[in-house]
Amino acid sequence: xxxxxxxxxxxxxxxxxxxxxxxxxxxxxxxxxxxxxxxxxxxxxxxxxxxxxxxxxxxxxxxxxxxxxxxxxxxxxxxxxxxxxxxxxxxxxxxxxxxxxxxxxxxxxxxxxxxxxxxxxxxxxxxxxxxxxxxxxxxxxxxxxxxxxxxxxxxxx
Numbered sequence: 001x002x003x004x005x006x007x008x009x010x011x012x013x014x015x016x017x018x019x020x021x022x023x024x025x026x027x028x029x030x031x032x033x034x035x036x037x038x039x040x041x042x043x044x045x046x047x048x049x050x051x052x053x054x055x056x057x058x059x060x061x062x063x064x065x066x067x068x069x070x071x072x073x074x075x076x077x078x079x080x081x082x083x084x085x086x087x088x089x090x091x092x093x094x095x096x097x098x099x100x101x102x103x104x105x106x107x108x109x110x111x112x113x114x115x116x117x118x119x120x121x122x123x124x125x126x127x128x129x130x131x132x133x134x135x136x137x138x139x140x141x142x143x144x145x146x147x148x149x150x151x152x153x154x155x156x157x
Contacts, residue, residue, distance in 0.1 A: 004076055004077065005072070005075060005076040007035060007038075007039070007041060007081055010041060010072050010076075010081055010083065011033035011034075011035070011041045011043065012033070013071065013072045013075055014033055014041065014043040014068050014069075014071070014072050014083050014085070015031050015032065015033045015043055017067075017068050017071040017072070018031045018043050018045055018064070018068055018085065019031040021053075021064065021067070021068075022045055022047075022050075022053070025052060025053065027047065027049065027050060027052065027053070028047050028048075029045040029046055029047030029050055029087075030045070030046050030047060031043065031044070031045045031046075032044055032046075036082075036084065039081040039082055040081060040082040040083075040084065041081065041082070041083055041084070042084045042085075042086060043068060043083065043084070043085050043086070044085075044086045044087070044089075045085075045086070045087045045088070046087075046088060046089070047088070050087050050088045051088075053087045053088075054087050054088065054090045058090060058091075058094060058122070061085065061086075061087055061090060061091075062122065064085055064087070065083070065084065065085040068083060068085050069083045091124075094125070094128075095128045098125055098128045098129060098132070099128060099132040102128070102129045102132040102133050102154070103132060103133075103136075105118075105154050106132075106133050106136050106139045106154060109139050109154050109155065109156060110136075110138045110139055110156065113156050114156075115153055115154060115155035115156065116153070116154045116155075117144070117151055117152075117153045118151050118152045118153070118154070119151060120145065120148060120149045120150060120151045121150075121151060121152070123150075126143055126150070126151070126152050129141060129152045129154075130143075130152065133154060137157070138156065138157050139154055139155065139156060139157055140154075140155055140156075140157045141153065141154050141155070142155070
């Protein structure tokens with residue numbers, strides 16, 4: 001077992017794992033990895049008909065990311081860096097849709113003066129909502145509840 005994997009080694013291991021997973025599902029995809037920042041890599045599978053790896057609201061994708069991260073972590077005695085997995089550009093599409101949704105709700109809250117509690121969502125989705133509304137005057141966000149029911153509340157400022 002390696003004592004500590006470099007970011008490049010982590011990317012290669014994650015790419016290898018995701019490629020094998022795609023193959024085992026009988027799907028075809030090009031799997032690549034890239035460095036997002038000093039301690040984050042993104043492993044992406046792109047191809048047609050990869051919805052099986054995304055699942056409803058990205059639930060399967062979240063599991064695939066956890067499995068990929070676990071695979072890489074088991075190859076290193078020390079902590080690994082942040083590993084993100086995307087399939088068919090789902091994360092970017094989801095973020096754009098959440099931003100549009102959040103902006104619409106922010107306008108509703110500003111107009112009505114009443115706060116709105118959203119459905120429970122993942123930490124990544126909550127961050128998109130917070131970031132989208134952060135710079136809008138007249139509204140603010142906060143997270144409420146306990147996992148797995150943690151959600152965003154949009155309130156008048």
